[in-house]
Amino acid sequence: MKDNKFVRGRIKSVSYSFIGAYRLVTSEHSIIVQFFIGLAVTAAGFYFDISATEWMLQTLAIGMVMAIEGANTAVEKICDFIHPDFNPKIGFIKDIASGAVFFAAVAAIVIGAIIYYPKVAMLF
Structure with missing residues (x-):
């Protein structure tokens, strides 16, 4: 039986x-x-x-990396489900998804360096 109540539906979505x-x-x-x-x-x-601005950028960077890593994991799980054996086309798809994580991680590292390098340098 489908739940047609808007609020209940949103609560279910958030719980999922x-x-x-x-x-x-x-x-x-x-x-x-x-x-x-x-x-x-x-x-x-x-x-x-x-x-506050640094917190916003840092939070965005952390969320971006984790969200894209989650999407990458979902792509990999779907690929493994569809074609469990090695397949070059599936490998290509997985590599592209992993590349997206790489871009996000590099951006996060740059943001972290911009925020923390001056602060760490002041310690020495």
């Missing part, structure tokens, strides 16, 4: 999102690593008392 995020963070090694890097950078933000 939380379940998906939990599954992602507890089962995928790359996301687990990125999650802890995000926590470490967040702790650094408190330590260095970064500005």
